[in-house]
């Protein structure tokens with residue numbers, strides 16, 4: 565299966581992606597995670613991406629698209645994949661369509677996790693992540709068993725630099741201007757499914773599985 569997750573930052577894409585990837589045995593490709601890995605390794609890509617990410621802006625299309633094409637051409641993507649955080653602009657979406665057409669492939673669906681803006685700020689500001697294994701938490705909605713320590717590996721959990729309120733507001737603005745138009749892009753192509761992302765994490769996952777079950 566080839567699936568795209570859509571929705572505002574903080575909608576729960578990364579949280580659901582981990583479960584979907586396990587259930588359907590497809591790689592979870594998060595452009596944000598790839599950028600953050602490059603930042604932690606101080607690569608040229610990481611140095612460029614950081615400049616934009618710290619301000620809450622998008623990394624330029626050309627850089628992002630080339631990175632995703634390289635990733636999708638890898639062996640483990642042959643049986644399908646789950647894209648989280650890509651595409652984020654209409655130009656990225658068109659590039660992905662062209663990439664798929666050239667390879668005689670098509671998307672199964674894009675899955676919009678719908679969460680009204682009034683929920684988003686609290687979700688993003690409360691988000692924490694493990695700096696060693698990448699497990700994700702929320703101080704209120706999905707807390708660790710021991711405060712500040714990852715349940716999986718015991719390492720410290722941290723807040724992302726771009727999850728502070730000022731940057732979050734900028735990211736939401738960028739989402740509304742640049743990414744929200746993708747909802748219509750996929751709707752017009754009959755490739756949009758929607759789930760209510762305000763439910764509890766496991767309930768959202770059940771709704772997603774019902775939708776994906778009907779696509780197989």
Ligand code: ADP
Pocket residue numbers: 571572573574575576577578579580687688690691692700701702703705706761762763764765768
């Ligand atoms: P995204 O990848 O879309 O930016 P995340 O999956 O990182 O969003 O989720 C943002 C925050 O909200 C995380 O701290 C996560 O634990 C929490 N979260 C995710 N889904 C839910 C939900 N259904 N209800 C409450 N909190 C949620």
Ligand code: AMP
Pocket residue numbers: 573595596597599616617620621622623624625628648649650651652653656726735
């Ligand atoms: P995320 O982890 O999906 O919240 O992404 C974190 C940040 O990485 C975003 O705010 C952008 O700066 C950058 N980023 C991730 N995906 C993309 C993309 N498809 N296009 C441009 N920038 C991106």
